[in-house]
Amino acid sequence: MPPENSAAKVLHHLKQDVLAGYFEAGQKLKMSQLKERYQVGVNPLREALSQLVVMQLVQVQDQRGYRVCPVSQAELIDIYDTRARIESLCVGLAIERGDDAWEAGIVAAAYRLQSNAALLQANGDLQAWEQLHQQFHHAIVLGCGSTELLRVRLHLYEKASRYRNLWLQHNAGHAAFDVNQMEHEQLVTAVLARDISASQALVQQHILVPSQVLQNLL
Amino acid sequence: MPPENSAAKVLHHLKQDVLAGYFEAGQKLKMSQLKERYQVGVNPLREALSQLVVMQLVQVQDQRGYRVCPVSQAELIDIYDTRARIESLCVGLAIERGDDAWEAGIVAAAYRLQSNAALLQANGDLQAWEQLHQQFHHAIVLGCGSTELLRVRLHLYEKASRYRNLWLQHNAGHAAFDVNQMEHEQLVTAVLARDISASQALVQQHILVPSQVLQNLL
DNA sequence: CTTTTTAATAATGTCGATATTTTATTACTG
DNA sequence: CAGTAATAAAATATCGACATTATTAAAAAG
Numbered sequence: 483m484p485p486e487n488s489a490a491k492v493l494h495h496l497k498q499d500v501l502a503g504y505f506e507a508g509q510k511l512k513m514s515q516l517k518e519r520y521q522v523g524v525n526p527l528r529e530a531l532s533q534l535v536v537m538q539l540v541q542v543q544d545q546r547g548y549r550v551c552p553v554s555q556a557e558l559i560d561i562y563d564t565r566a567r568i569e570s571l572c573v574g575l576a577i578e579r580g581d582d583a584w585e586a587g588i589v590a591a592a593y594r595l596q597s598n599a600a601l602l603q604a605n606g607d608l609q610a611w612e613q614l615h616q617q618f619h620h621a622i623v624l625g626c627g628s629t630e631l632l633r634v635r636l637h638l639y640e641k642a643s644r645y646r647n648l649w650l651q652h653n654a655g656h657a658a659f660d661v662n663q664m665e666h667e668q669l670v671t672a673v674l675a676r677d678i679s680a681s682q683a684l685v686q687q688h689i690l691v692p693s694q695v696l697q698n699l700l
Numbered sequence: 701m702p703p704e705n706s707a708a709k710v711l712h713h714l715k716q717d718v719l720a721g722y723f724e725a726g727q728k729l730k731m732s733q734l735k736e737r738y739q740v741g742v743n744p745l746r747e748a749l750s751q752l753v754v755m756q757l758v759q760v761q762d763q764r765g766y767r768v769c770p771v772s773q774a775e776l777i778d779i780y781d782t783r784a785r786i787e788s789l790c791v792g793l794a795i796e797r798g799d800d801a802w803e804a805g806i807v808a809a810a811y812r813l814q815s816n817a818a819l820l821q822a823n824g825d826l827q828a829w830e831q832l833h834q835q836f837h838h839a840i841v842l843g844c845g846s847t848e849l850l851r852v853r854l855h856l857y858e859k860a861s862r863y864r865n866l867w868l869q870h871n872a873g874h875a876a877f878d879v880n881q882m883e884h885e886q887l888v889t890a891v892l893a894r895d896i897s898a899s900q901a902l903v904q905q906h907i908l909v910p911s912q913v914l915q916n917l918l
Numbered sequence: 919c920t921t922t923t924t925a926a927t928a929a930t931g932t933c934g935a936t937a938t939t940t941t942a943t944t945a946c947t948g
Numbered sequence: 949c950a951g952t953a954a955t956a957a958a959a960t961a962t963c964g965a966c967a968t969t970a971t972t973a974a975a976a977a978g
Contacts, residue, residue, distance in 0.1 A: 487762050487961065489750065513929070523963050525743050528931085529750040532707065536754040538851075544705050545930060545969055557847075564848040571785055629775075630782040630859075633756075634852050641848075705931065731959070741933050746961085763939055763960060 492520045493530035500539050500550055501643040507553040511540065538641060555700045558645050562693035565638045569623065569689055570682040572635055576625030577678050584625040585674060591621035592670050599663060608650040618666065622673055622685075648699055649692045658695070662688075710738045711748035718757050718768055719861040725771040729758065756859060773918045776863050780911035783856045787841065787907055788900040790853055794843030795896050802843040803892060809839035810888050817881060826868040836884065840891055840903075866917055867910045876913070880906075 496516070499505055516527050531548045534540035540548050576584065595614045602611040616639070623635060653659055665688050672680040714734070717723055734745050749766045752758035758766050794802065813832045820829040834857070841853060871877055883906050890898040 489746075489961085490762070524930085525746070525962065528707075528743070528747055532747040532750045533754045536751045544708075547930060547970095560846055560848045564846055564852070567789055567849070568852075571789070628778055628782055630778045630856065631785075634782070634786075634855075637852075638848065707931085742960085743932065764941095765960060 487526070488522045489526040489529035492516075492522050492526050493533055495520060496530050497534060497537070497539065500534065501640065501647075503644060503647055505550050507550050507644065509550045511548040511550065513547070537637070553644060553700070555697060558696055558700060559693065561638060561642050561645070562689060562696075565635075565642060566686045566689040566693075568631070568635050568638060569619070569685050572623035572626045572628075572631055573673070573681050573685050574678050575628065575631070576623055577673060577676050577681060579627050580625030584621075587621040587624065588618075588670060588673060591618040592666060594618075595666065596663070599659075603655065603659060606654060608654060612646070612650060619685075622669070645696055646692070649696055652695070652699060705744070706740045707744040707747035710740050710744050711751055713738060714748050715752060715755070715757065718752065719858065719865075721862060721865055723768050725768055725862065727768045729766040729768065731765070755855070771862060771918070773915060776914055776918060777911065779856060779860050779863070780907060780914075783853075783860060784904045784907040784911075786849070786853050786856060787837070787903050790841035790844045790846075790849055791891070791899050791903050792896050793846065793849070794841055795891060795894050795899060797845050798843030802839075805839040805842065806836075806888060806891060809836040810884060812836075813884065814881070817877075821873065821877060824872060826872060830864070830868060837903075840887070863914055864910070867914055870913070870917060 505511060511531065513524050513527060517524065520527070531540055531542070535542050535548075539551055541551050542548050591614075595618045598614055599611060602608075602614075623632065626632065665684065669681060669684045669688065672684055723729065729749065731742050731745060735742065738745070749758055749760070753760050753766075757769055759769050760766050809832075813836045816832055817829060820826075820832075841850065844850065883902065887899060887902045887906065890902055
Protein backbone atom coordinates (compact mmCIF):
# COMPACT_ATOMS: atom_id res chain seq x y z
CA MET A 483 0.00 0.00 0.00
CA PRO A 484 1.46 3.33 -1.03
CA PRO A 485 1.92 5.85 1.79
CA GLU A 486 -0.24 8.80 0.83
CA ASN A 487 -0.23 12.32 2.13
CA SER A 488 -3.44 13.77 3.48
CA ALA A 489 -4.16 15.68 0.28
CA ALA A 490 -4.24 12.41 -1.65
CA LYS A 491 -6.42 10.73 0.95
CA VAL A 492 -8.88 13.57 1.11
CA LEU A 493 -8.92 13.75 -2.68
CA HIS A 494 -10.01 10.14 -2.83
CA HIS A 495 -12.79 10.55 -0.28
CA LEU A 496 -13.96 13.87 -1.64
CA LYS A 497 -14.08 12.54 -5.16
CA GLN A 498 -16.11 9.54 -4.05
CA ASP A 499 -18.47 11.81 -2.14
CA VAL A 500 -19.00 14.03 -5.17
CA LEU A 501 -19.43 11.14 -7.58
CA ALA A 502 -21.76 9.27 -5.24
CA GLY A 503 -23.86 12.36 -4.74
CA TYR A 504 -23.16 12.93 -1.04
CA PHE A 505 -22.54 16.51 -2.07
CA GLU A 506 -25.27 17.54 -4.47
CA ALA A 507 -24.69 19.23 -7.80
CA GLY A 508 -24.19 22.95 -7.41
CA GLN A 509 -23.72 22.70 -3.66
CA LYS A 510 -21.31 25.04 -1.94
CA LEU A 511 -18.33 23.28 -0.38
CA LYS A 512 -17.47 25.22 2.77
CA MET A 513 -14.04 24.81 4.24
CA SER A 514 -15.33 24.53 7.81
CA GLN A 515 -17.66 21.74 6.72
CA LEU A 516 -14.95 19.87 4.82
CA LYS A 517 -12.40 20.28 7.62
CA GLU A 518 -14.89 18.74 9.99
CA ARG A 519 -15.77 15.84 7.67
CA TYR A 520 -12.27 14.84 6.60
CA GLN A 521 -10.35 15.94 9.69
CA VAL A 522 -7.66 17.90 7.88
CA GLY A 523 -6.59 21.51 7.56
CA VAL A 524 -7.40 23.88 4.75
CA ASN A 525 -4.23 23.34 2.74
CA PRO A 526 -4.62 19.64 1.94
CA LEU A 527 -8.26 20.42 1.24
CA ARG A 528 -7.40 23.14 -1.23
CA GLU A 529 -4.97 20.82 -2.98
CA ALA A 530 -7.63 18.14 -3.34
CA LEU A 531 -10.23 20.64 -4.49
CA SER A 532 -7.78 22.09 -7.02
CA GLN A 533 -7.39 18.65 -8.50
CA LEU A 534 -11.14 18.11 -8.65
CA VAL A 535 -11.40 21.42 -10.52
CA VAL A 536 -9.11 20.03 -13.22
CA MET A 537 -11.24 16.87 -13.29
CA GLN A 538 -14.28 19.12 -13.83
CA LEU A 539 -16.12 17.82 -10.81
CA VAL A 540 -15.77 21.03 -8.81
CA GLN A 541 -15.83 24.70 -9.77
CA VAL A 542 -13.85 27.48 -8.17
CA GLN A 543 -14.72 31.17 -7.97
CA ASP A 544 -12.07 33.56 -6.84
CA GLN A 545 -12.63 34.62 -3.23
CA ARG A 546 -15.90 32.69 -3.25
CA GLY A 547 -14.66 29.20 -2.67
CA TYR A 548 -15.61 25.94 -4.28
CA ARG A 549 -18.87 24.30 -5.31
CA VAL A 550 -19.83 21.02 -6.93
CA CYS A 551 -20.20 21.32 -10.69
CA PRO A 552 -23.82 21.57 -11.73
CA VAL A 553 -25.39 18.87 -13.88
CA SER A 554 -27.41 19.55 -16.99
CA GLN A 555 -29.15 17.66 -19.72
CA ALA A 556 -26.83 19.19 -22.31
CA GLU A 557 -23.77 17.91 -20.44
CA LEU A 558 -25.37 14.50 -19.99
CA ILE A 559 -25.95 14.16 -23.71
CA ASP A 560 -22.48 15.37 -24.58
CA ILE A 561 -20.74 13.06 -22.11
CA TYR A 562 -22.65 9.96 -23.14
CA ASP A 563 -22.35 10.75 -26.83
CA THR A 564 -18.60 11.23 -26.50
CA ARG A 565 -18.28 8.14 -24.35
CA ALA A 566 -20.05 6.08 -26.99
CA ARG A 567 -17.61 7.26 -29.65
CA ILE A 568 -14.51 6.75 -27.52
CA GLU A 569 -15.65 3.33 -26.33
CA SER A 570 -16.32 2.38 -29.95
CA LEU A 571 -12.80 3.47 -30.86
CA CYS A 572 -11.32 1.43 -28.03
CA VAL A 573 -13.32 -1.65 -28.94
CA GLY A 574 -12.28 -1.48 -32.59
CA LEU A 575 -8.61 -1.21 -31.69
CA ALA A 576 -8.90 -3.91 -29.06
CA ILE A 577 -10.32 -6.38 -31.57
CA GLU A 578 -7.50 -5.53 -33.96
CA ARG A 579 -4.81 -5.88 -31.36
CA GLY A 580 -6.13 -8.22 -28.66
CA ASP A 581 -4.35 -11.50 -27.94
CA ASP A 582 -5.25 -14.72 -26.14
CA ALA A 583 -4.86 -13.27 -22.67
CA TRP A 584 -7.21 -10.46 -23.68
CA GLU A 585 -9.87 -12.94 -24.79
CA ALA A 586 -9.48 -14.92 -21.58
CA GLY A 587 -9.86 -11.72 -19.53
CA ILE A 588 -13.13 -10.91 -21.27
CA VAL A 589 -14.55 -14.37 -20.69
CA ALA A 590 -13.53 -14.26 -17.04
CA ALA A 591 -15.04 -10.81 -16.43
CA ALA A 592 -18.23 -11.75 -18.27
CA TYR A 593 -18.56 -14.87 -16.13
CA ARG A 594 -18.04 -12.98 -12.90
CA LEU A 595 -20.62 -10.39 -13.90
CA GLN A 596 -23.19 -12.94 -14.97
CA SER A 597 -22.83 -15.21 -11.99
CA ASN A 598 -23.14 -12.38 -9.46
CA ALA A 599 -25.66 -10.17 -11.23
CA ALA A 600 -28.81 -11.82 -9.92
CA LEU A 601 -27.63 -11.92 -6.32
CA LEU A 602 -26.40 -8.35 -6.28
CA GLN A 603 -29.61 -7.12 -7.84
CA ALA A 604 -31.64 -8.99 -5.23
CA ASN A 605 -29.51 -7.46 -2.48
CA GLY A 606 -29.89 -4.05 -4.06
CA ASP A 607 -26.11 -3.65 -4.05
CA LEU A 608 -26.04 -1.50 -7.16
CA GLN A 609 -22.53 -0.20 -6.65
CA ALA A 610 -21.07 -3.73 -6.46
CA TRP A 611 -22.93 -4.65 -9.65
CA GLU A 612 -21.69 -1.49 -11.37
CA GLN A 613 -18.14 -2.35 -10.37
CA LEU A 614 -18.33 -5.79 -11.98
CA HIS A 615 -20.09 -4.27 -14.97
CA GLN A 616 -17.34 -1.75 -15.43
CA GLN A 617 -14.65 -4.40 -15.00
CA PHE A 618 -16.29 -6.37 -17.80
CA HIS A 619 -16.21 -3.44 -20.21
CA HIS A 620 -12.71 -2.57 -19.11
CA ALA A 621 -11.55 -6.10 -19.91
CA ILE A 622 -12.72 -5.53 -23.49
CA VAL A 623 -11.18 -2.09 -24.10
CA LEU A 624 -7.95 -3.07 -22.33
CA GLY A 625 -6.93 -4.76 -25.56
CA CYS A 626 -6.60 -1.45 -27.37
CA GLY A 627 -3.23 -1.06 -25.69
CA SER A 628 -3.31 2.73 -25.57
CA THR A 629 -2.67 4.30 -22.19
CA GLU A 630 -3.87 7.69 -23.41
CA LEU A 631 -7.09 6.40 -24.88
CA LEU A 632 -7.88 4.40 -21.76
CA ARG A 633 -7.24 7.46 -19.63
CA VAL A 634 -9.65 9.52 -21.71
CA ARG A 635 -12.18 6.74 -21.41
CA LEU A 636 -11.78 6.56 -17.64
CA HIS A 637 -12.17 10.30 -17.32
CA LEU A 638 -15.45 10.23 -19.23
CA TYR A 639 -16.64 7.23 -17.23
CA GLU A 640 -16.05 9.14 -14.01
CA LYS A 641 -17.68 12.29 -15.31
CA ALA A 642 -20.73 10.20 -16.20
CA SER A 643 -20.95 8.67 -12.71
CA ARG A 644 -23.35 11.17 -11.23
CA TYR A 645 -25.75 10.62 -14.10
CA ARG A 646 -25.25 6.86 -14.06
CA ASN A 647 -26.23 6.68 -10.39
CA LEU A 648 -29.61 8.11 -11.31
CA TRP A 649 -30.00 5.40 -13.93
CA LEU A 650 -28.98 2.68 -11.48
CA GLN A 651 -31.51 3.80 -8.89
CA HIS A 652 -34.23 4.24 -11.47
CA ASN A 653 -33.68 0.77 -12.90
CA ALA A 654 -33.31 -1.11 -9.59
CA GLY A 655 -35.26 -4.32 -9.99
CA HIS A 656 -36.41 -3.16 -13.39
CA ALA A 657 -36.48 -5.13 -16.65
CA ALA A 658 -33.84 -2.87 -18.16
CA PHE A 659 -31.27 -4.73 -16.12
CA ASP A 660 -32.03 -7.99 -17.92
CA VAL A 661 -31.88 -6.26 -21.29
CA ASN A 662 -28.53 -4.87 -20.25
CA GLN A 663 -27.37 -8.36 -19.37
CA MET A 664 -28.48 -9.73 -22.74
CA GLU A 665 -26.52 -7.01 -24.52
CA HIS A 666 -23.40 -8.23 -22.73
CA GLU A 667 -23.80 -11.73 -24.14
CA GLN A 668 -24.23 -10.37 -27.65
CA LEU A 669 -21.19 -8.13 -27.17
CA VAL A 670 -18.99 -11.00 -25.98
CA THR A 671 -20.01 -13.05 -28.99
CA ALA A 672 -19.30 -10.26 -31.46
CA VAL A 673 -15.98 -9.33 -29.86
CA LEU A 674 -14.66 -12.88 -29.69
CA ALA A 675 -15.76 -13.34 -33.31
CA ARG A 676 -13.58 -10.27 -34.03
CA ASP A 677 -16.49 -8.57 -35.73
CA ILE A 678 -15.48 -4.93 -35.38
CA SER A 679 -18.47 -3.12 -36.81
CA ALA A 680 -21.01 -5.32 -35.00
CA SER A 681 -19.14 -4.90 -31.71
CA GLN A 682 -18.91 -1.15 -32.16
CA ALA A 683 -22.61 -0.86 -32.93
CA LEU A 684 -23.50 -2.93 -29.87
CA VAL A 685 -21.28 -0.99 -27.50
CA GLN A 686 -22.55 2.35 -28.78
CA GLN A 687 -26.13 1.25 -28.20
CA HIS A 688 -25.20 -0.10 -24.79
CA ILE A 689 -24.02 3.35 -23.76
CA LEU A 690 -26.62 5.45 -25.53
CA VAL A 691 -29.72 3.62 -24.30
CA PRO A 692 -29.19 4.66 -20.67
CA SER A 693 -28.54 8.19 -21.93
CA GLN A 694 -31.97 8.31 -23.53
CA VAL A 695 -33.61 7.00 -20.40
CA LEU A 696 -31.79 9.63 -18.35
CA GLN A 697 -32.83 12.46 -20.62
CA ASN A 698 -36.39 11.87 -19.48
CA LEU A 699 -35.38 11.93 -15.82
CA LEU A 700 -33.63 15.31 -15.81
CA MET B 701 -10.46 40.60 -16.74
CA PRO B 702 -11.08 37.87 -14.20
CA PRO B 703 -9.42 38.47 -10.84
CA GLU B 704 -7.30 35.40 -10.24
CA ASN B 705 -5.77 34.13 -7.05
CA SER B 706 -2.05 33.46 -6.96
CA ALA B 707 -2.50 29.71 -7.37
CA ALA B 708 -4.21 30.30 -10.72
CA LYS B 709 -1.53 32.75 -11.84
CA VAL B 710 1.33 30.48 -10.86
CA LEU B 711 -0.45 27.54 -12.49
CA HIS B 712 -0.51 29.41 -15.77
CA HIS B 713 3.17 30.37 -15.65
CA LEU B 714 4.32 27.00 -14.39
CA LYS B 715 2.37 25.18 -17.05
CA GLN B 716 3.87 27.36 -19.75
CA ASP B 717 7.33 26.78 -18.33
CA VAL B 718 6.87 23.02 -18.35
CA LEU B 719 5.35 22.93 -21.83
CA ALA B 720 7.98 25.25 -23.25
CA GLY B 721 10.75 23.16 -21.75
CA TYR B 722 12.09 25.73 -19.29
CA PHE B 723 11.96 22.89 -16.81
CA GLU B 724 13.33 19.80 -18.44
CA ALA B 725 11.65 16.41 -18.46
CA GLY B 726 12.34 14.52 -15.26
CA GLN B 727 13.72 17.57 -13.50
CA LYS B 728 13.09 17.98 -9.80
CA LEU B 729 10.91 20.97 -8.95
CA LYS B 730 12.20 22.31 -5.66
CA MET B 731 9.95 24.52 -3.62
CA SER B 732 12.70 27.02 -2.79
CA GLN B 733 13.44 27.35 -6.50
CA LEU B 734 9.77 27.79 -7.44
CA LYS B 735 9.10 30.23 -4.60
CA GLU B 736 11.95 32.35 -5.88
CA ARG B 737 10.83 32.24 -9.51
CA TYR B 738 7.14 32.91 -9.04
CA GLN B 739 7.33 34.99 -5.86
CA VAL B 740 4.67 33.09 -3.93
CA GLY B 741 4.51 30.87 -0.87
CA VAL B 742 4.43 27.10 -0.83
CA ASN B 743 0.67 26.72 -0.60
CA PRO B 744 -0.33 28.35 -3.88
CA LEU B 745 2.56 26.44 -5.43
CA ARG B 746 1.31 23.14 -4.13
CA GLU B 747 -2.16 23.89 -5.47
CA ALA B 748 -0.76 24.64 -8.90
CA LEU B 749 1.47 21.58 -8.86
CA SER B 750 -1.45 19.41 -7.76
CA GLN B 751 -3.37 20.55 -10.81
CA LEU B 752 -0.41 19.84 -13.10
CA VAL B 753 -0.31 16.33 -11.64
CA VAL B 754 -3.88 15.76 -12.80
CA MET B 755 -2.89 17.15 -16.21
CA GLN B 756 -0.07 14.60 -16.26
CA LEU B 757 2.64 17.17 -16.74
CA VAL B 758 4.11 16.74 -13.25
CA GLN B 759 4.59 13.74 -10.99
CA VAL B 760 4.36 13.69 -7.23
CA GLN B 761 6.08 11.31 -4.84
CA ASP B 762 4.97 11.29 -1.27
CA GLN B 763 7.41 13.19 0.93
CA ARG B 764 9.72 13.56 -2.05
CA GLY B 765 8.16 16.48 -3.81
CA TYR B 766 7.37 17.09 -7.44
CA ARG B 767 9.21 16.53 -10.70
CA VAL B 768 8.43 17.14 -14.35
CA CYS B 769 6.98 14.08 -16.05
CA PRO B 770 9.59 12.23 -18.08
CA VAL B 771 9.22 11.92 -21.83
CA SER B 772 9.58 8.68 -23.74
CA GLN B 773 9.27 7.37 -27.23
CA ALA B 774 6.44 5.08 -26.14
CA GLU B 775 4.46 8.03 -24.78
CA LEU B 776 5.19 10.08 -27.88
CA ILE B 777 3.79 7.37 -30.13
CA ASP B 778 0.75 6.82 -27.93
CA ILE B 779 -0.08 10.53 -27.68
CA TYR B 780 0.26 11.21 -31.38
CA ASP B 781 -1.58 8.04 -32.34
CA THR B 782 -4.44 8.90 -30.02
CA ARG B 783 -4.44 12.53 -31.18
CA ALA B 784 -4.75 11.38 -34.78
CA ARG B 785 -7.78 9.27 -33.96
CA ILE B 786 -9.48 11.93 -31.84
CA GLU B 787 -8.81 14.65 -34.41
CA SER B 788 -10.22 12.38 -37.08
CA LEU B 789 -13.33 11.89 -35.00
CA CYS B 790 -13.72 15.65 -34.51
CA VAL B 791 -13.25 16.37 -38.20
CA GLY B 792 -15.84 13.79 -39.23
CA LEU B 793 -18.43 15.20 -36.84
CA ALA B 794 -17.57 18.78 -37.79
CA ILE B 795 -18.20 18.06 -41.47
CA GLU B 796 -21.52 16.44 -40.57
CA ARG B 797 -22.62 19.27 -38.34
CA GLY B 798 -20.78 22.40 -39.49
CA ASP B 799 -22.75 25.40 -40.74
CA ASP B 800 -21.91 28.51 -42.77
CA ALA B 801 -20.21 30.31 -39.91
CA TRP B 802 -18.03 27.25 -39.40
CA GLU B 803 -16.93 27.28 -43.05
CA ALA B 804 -16.20 31.00 -42.87
CA GLY B 805 -14.12 30.48 -39.74
CA ILE B 806 -12.00 27.86 -41.49
CA VAL B 807 -11.37 30.07 -44.51
CA ALA B 808 -10.44 32.99 -42.26
CA ALA B 809 -8.03 30.93 -40.14
CA ALA B 810 -6.45 29.35 -43.23
CA TYR B 811 -5.93 32.80 -44.72
CA ARG B 812 -4.32 34.17 -41.58
CA LEU B 813 -2.01 31.19 -41.38
CA GLN B 814 -1.00 31.30 -45.01
CA SER B 815 -0.40 35.06 -45.15
CA ASN B 816 1.77 35.08 -42.04
CA ALA B 817 3.57 31.79 -42.42
CA ALA B 818 6.45 33.00 -44.60
CA LEU B 819 7.16 36.04 -42.43
CA LEU B 820 7.04 34.14 -39.15
CA GLN B 821 9.30 31.42 -40.52
CA ALA B 822 11.78 34.05 -41.69
CA ASN B 823 11.70 35.67 -38.24
CA GLY B 824 12.10 32.28 -36.64
CA ASP B 825 9.04 32.99 -34.50
CA LEU B 826 8.02 29.36 -34.26
CA GLN B 827 5.62 29.82 -31.37
CA ALA B 828 3.62 32.49 -33.20
CA TRP B 829 3.42 30.22 -36.24
CA GLU B 830 2.32 27.31 -34.09
CA GLN B 831 -0.39 29.46 -32.54
CA LEU B 832 -1.85 30.33 -35.95
CA HIS B 833 -1.44 26.73 -37.01
CA GLN B 834 -3.36 25.51 -34.02
CA GLN B 835 -6.07 28.13 -34.50
CA PHE B 836 -6.54 26.84 -38.02
CA HIS B 837 -7.04 23.26 -36.93
CA HIS B 838 -9.23 24.41 -34.07
CA ALA B 839 -11.47 26.28 -36.54
CA ILE B 840 -12.08 22.97 -38.29
CA VAL B 841 -12.82 20.78 -35.28
CA LEU B 842 -14.91 23.49 -33.63
CA GLY B 843 -17.75 22.40 -35.89
CA CYS B 844 -18.08 19.08 -34.07
CA GLY B 845 -20.00 20.93 -31.37
CA SER B 846 -18.94 18.65 -28.53
CA THR B 847 -17.46 20.37 -25.51
CA GLU B 848 -16.21 17.09 -24.12
CA LEU B 849 -14.54 15.96 -27.31
CA LEU B 850 -12.85 19.33 -27.76
CA ARG B 851 -11.61 19.19 -24.19
CA VAL B 852 -10.09 15.77 -24.76
CA ARG B 853 -8.51 17.08 -27.93
CA LEU B 854 -7.05 20.12 -26.13
CA HIS B 855 -5.65 17.93 -23.40
CA LEU B 856 -3.84 15.74 -25.91
CA TYR B 857 -2.60 18.80 -27.79
CA GLU B 858 -1.07 20.16 -24.62
CA LYS B 859 0.44 16.84 -23.65
CA ALA B 860 2.06 16.72 -27.09
CA SER B 861 3.55 20.21 -26.74
CA ARG B 862 6.90 19.17 -25.36
CA TYR B 863 7.41 16.77 -28.24
CA ARG B 864 6.08 19.25 -30.78
CA ASN B 865 8.62 21.85 -29.73
CA LEU B 866 11.37 19.45 -30.72
CA TRP B 867 9.76 19.07 -34.14
CA LEU B 868 9.42 22.84 -34.54
CA GLN B 869 13.06 23.45 -33.76
CA HIS B 870 14.22 20.57 -35.90
CA ASN B 871 12.20 21.78 -38.88
CA ALA B 872 13.02 25.50 -38.58
CA GLY B 873 13.68 26.72 -42.12
CA HIS B 874 13.28 23.18 -43.37
CA ALA B 875 11.28 21.96 -46.38
CA ALA B 876 8.91 20.08 -44.09
CA PHE B 877 7.26 23.38 -43.30
CA ASP B 878 6.23 23.87 -46.91
CA VAL B 879 4.90 20.33 -47.11
CA ASN B 880 2.92 21.05 -43.96
CA GLN B 881 1.51 24.17 -45.61
CA MET B 882 0.48 22.24 -48.71
CA GLU B 883 -1.34 19.71 -46.54
CA HIS B 884 -3.41 22.55 -45.14
CA GLU B 885 -4.63 23.58 -48.57
CA GLN B 886 -5.63 20.02 -49.36
CA LEU B 887 -7.38 19.75 -46.03
CA VAL B 888 -9.38 22.95 -46.55
CA THR B 889 -10.48 21.72 -49.96
CA ALA B 890 -11.58 18.31 -48.67
CA VAL B 891 -13.35 19.75 -45.62
CA LEU B 892 -15.26 22.40 -47.55
CA ALA B 893 -16.20 19.71 -50.09
CA ARG B 894 -17.61 17.82 -47.08
CA ASP B 895 -15.57 14.77 -48.00
CA ILE B 896 -15.36 13.05 -44.64
CA SER B 897 -13.09 10.11 -45.39
CA ALA B 898 -10.64 12.20 -47.42
CA SER B 899 -10.50 14.87 -44.69
CA GLN B 900 -9.98 12.25 -41.98
CA ALA B 901 -7.18 10.59 -43.92
CA LEU B 902 -5.46 13.93 -44.49
CA VAL B 903 -5.69 15.06 -40.90
CA GLN B 904 -4.43 11.72 -39.60
CA GLN B 905 -1.42 11.94 -41.86
CA HIS B 906 -0.88 15.55 -40.88
CA ILE B 907 -0.53 14.49 -37.26
CA LEU B 908 1.32 11.23 -37.76
CA VAL B 909 4.08 12.51 -40.07
CA PRO B 910 5.64 14.71 -37.36
CA SER B 911 5.35 11.76 -34.99
CA GLN B 912 7.48 9.62 -37.28
CA VAL B 913 10.06 12.37 -37.62
CA LEU B 914 10.16 12.72 -33.85
CA GLN B 915 10.64 9.01 -33.28
CA ASN B 916 14.03 9.36 -34.91
CA LEU B 917 14.97 12.28 -32.71
CA LEU B 918 14.32 10.65 -29.35
C1' DC C 919 -42.84 49.37 3.03
C1' DT C 920 -39.03 49.17 -0.09
C1' DT C 921 -34.46 50.44 -1.02
C1' DT C 922 -29.95 51.81 0.37
C1' DT C 923 -26.28 52.18 3.69
C1' DT C 924 -23.81 50.53 7.42
C1' DA C 925 -22.21 47.26 10.62
C1' DA C 926 -21.42 42.36 11.98
C1' DT C 927 -20.33 38.02 10.89
C1' DA C 928 -18.28 34.51 8.39
C1' DA C 929 -15.32 32.55 4.88
C1' DT C 930 -11.41 32.64 1.80
C1' DG C 931 -6.43 32.95 0.55
C1' DT C 932 -1.77 33.47 1.97
C1' DC C 933 2.21 33.36 4.88
C1' DG C 934 5.48 31.92 8.51
C1' DA C 935 6.68 28.37 11.65
C1' DT C 936 7.30 23.53 12.91
C1' DA C 937 7.50 18.52 12.94
C1' DT C 938 8.73 14.88 9.98
C1' DT C 939 11.11 12.73 6.36
C1' DT C 940 14.52 12.45 2.83
C1' DT C 941 19.06 13.34 1.01
C1' DA C 942 23.92 14.41 1.47
C1' DT C 943 28.10 14.22 4.13
C1' DT C 944 31.15 12.35 7.19
C1' DA C 945 32.98 8.80 10.08
C1' DC C 946 33.68 4.11 10.97
C1' DT C 947 34.67 -0.81 10.28
C1' DG C 948 35.77 -5.20 8.12
C1' DC D 949 39.40 0.80 -0.04
C1' DA D 950 34.60 -0.50 -0.39
C1' DG D 951 30.56 -0.71 2.05
C1' DT D 952 27.85 0.59 5.94
C1' DA D 953 26.38 3.33 9.87
C1' DA D 954 25.86 7.88 12.09
C1' DT D 955 25.29 12.56 11.64
C1' DA D 956 24.18 16.98 9.46
C1' DA D 957 21.69 19.51 6.15
C1' DA D 958 17.88 20.32 3.33
C1' DA D 959 13.27 19.72 1.78
C1' DT D 960 8.49 18.47 2.36
C1' DA D 961 3.76 18.50 4.42
C1' DT D 962 0.84 20.36 7.60
C1' DC D 963 -1.05 23.54 10.87
C1' DG D 964 -2.39 27.89 13.16
C1' DA D 965 -2.83 32.65 12.58
C1' DC D 966 -3.85 36.86 10.07
C1' DA D 967 -5.24 39.99 6.42
C1' DT D 968 -8.53 40.46 2.87
C1' DT D 969 -12.88 39.82 0.85
C1' DA D 970 -17.66 38.29 0.58
C1' DT D 971 -22.07 37.51 2.80
C1' DT D 972 -25.57 38.35 5.98
C1' DA D 973 -28.15 41.26 9.29
C1' DA D 974 -29.55 45.46 11.01
C1' DA D 975 -30.42 50.24 10.73
C1' DA D 976 -31.48 54.39 8.31
C1' DA D 977 -33.37 56.94 4.60
C1' DG D 978 -36.62 57.80 0.94
